[in-house]
Amino acid sequence: MEVKPGDVVILKSGGHPMSVVEVSETTAACVWMGNEGDLFRETLPLAVLELAEAEPSDDEEDDEDEHEDEEEADEEDEEEDEHEPKKKKK
Incomplete structure (x- = not known):
């Protein structure tokens, strides 16, 4: 080591x-x-x-939580888009 x-x-x-x-x-x-x-x-x-294994500081944990929340919201938006009928171009 x-x-x-x-x-x-x-x-x-x-x-x-x-x-x-x-x-x-x-x-x-x-x-x-x-x-x-x-x-x-x-x-x-x-x-x-x-x-020693690094432990994230409180600030880093908050940043990770916010990032996870944003990813979940993006995934939900994508799922909604998949279920909407596609508009045909004229």
């Missing part, structure tokens, strides 16, 4: 997402916020880390 500073990782066993601040051949220095808002820093072996 290739990890670089700025990546968000998580322990393979679970836990808080952590930001990578430094990387060596076998370890990564990570920082994370605890439940009480405390900042922690620990150097961990790369073997125990995996890249």
Whole structure:
């Protein structure tokens, strides 16, 4: 696994997402916020880390919902057009 500073990782066993601040051949220095808002820093072996899956921010989720609503409306319009009789050209 290739990890670089700025990546968000998580322990393979679970836990808080952590930001990578430094990387060596076998370890990564990570920082994370605890439940009480405390900042922690620990150097961990790369073997125990995996890249965290990105979660969309609230803004991105809202944008996705709006986009889905627009797509549904477009599909409904297309279905209505299919059921209307076609006008003949004179």
